């Protein structure tokens with residue numbers, strides 16, 4: 001019997017994942033990653049749900065303290081990105097370094113043939129694809145996972161709708177029903193409220209600064225650059241403006257922001273680095289997502305060394321450095337790269 005290690009979070013998707021794989025005939029074992037040092041009962045509560053599922057399925061589970069790696073690879077990166085005036089994507093880093101890095105190593109050390117998670121995505125061992133439930137699709141967040149990891153990954157949620165998993169879970173019995181009734185997990189697991197509450201622990205983010213227009217004229221004031229992301233249109237003043245103004249760029253060095261009208265945020269070229277490609281092509285046409293939940297934008301990509309230049313067929317607005325450009329051919333992810341520059 002082949003062994004599958006299931007990344008169990010205490011949520012319904014990974015609980016149903018474990019249940020389904022056992023029904024399919026796999027030997028299932030669970031692992032819970034302690035990602036951060038929270039002392040508010042967060043881990044105890046997650047573990048108690050996992051413990052109930054494990055008892056029901058009569059499976060073994062492990063608790064892996066990975067706080068050191070998570071702090072270095074994900075949390076510190078998140079805080080530093082805001083300090084530098086860029087917009088981070090911690091889940092992308094976590095998937096590459098932690099879940100399909102350290103957790104996969106752990107699965108292999110325990111002789112598992114596969115690592116399964118409750119992510120909404122598909123894989124055939126060679127590529128990642130969008131999930132059938134487009135409202136839950138997480139392929140964007142998985143697109144930096146190392147090619148070598150793909151043959152070991154399993155996503156049993158790939159063809160289901162989240163609402164069906166909740167209904168299915170509720171019918172499985174009290175243990176699962178209770179899991180469906182708890183609050184949905186936050187978008188970023190270590191951000192309880194808003195990201196600024198996390199950054200506040202590390203820096204004084206409330207230092208007012210100057211707002212400039214694109215010509216370099218001083219036009220207003222803001223609350224501190226870390227409160228803003230590209231494309232934001234509130235929380236700063238622009239004297240005498242009749243039309244809405246949007247954040248065009250952030251300057252961490254002198255705590256200034258540059259704003260402009262919507263058309264000034266228009267870009268059609270994006271530069272990106274730290275590529276993770278699943279194909280060898282260096283010049284290709286594809287669709288690109290420049291942020292999670294954006295539409296696929298038709299583009300032409302040319303890659304040289306570790307840099308991609310992405311020429312968009314139509315303009316895009318408000319593209320933030322620090323986000324990920326993910327390349328798709330229809331539903332198939334062919335690679336991704338981190339945005340360093342976006343311009344017209």
Ligand SMILES: Nc1ncnc2c1ncn2[C@@H]1O[C@H](COP(=O)(O)OP(=O)(O)OP(=O)(O)O)[C@@H](O)[C@H]1O
Nearest residue numbers: 007008009011012013014031032033117118119185
């Ligand atoms: N702390 C953790 N330990 C082990 N695996 C985890 C952990 N957090 C998430 N995972 C795995 O990654 C998957 C995706 O995580 P994500 O946070 O996006 O979803 P989720 O809504 O928390 O899913 P779930 O309903 O399973 O909690 C989970 O389904 C689970 O398999």
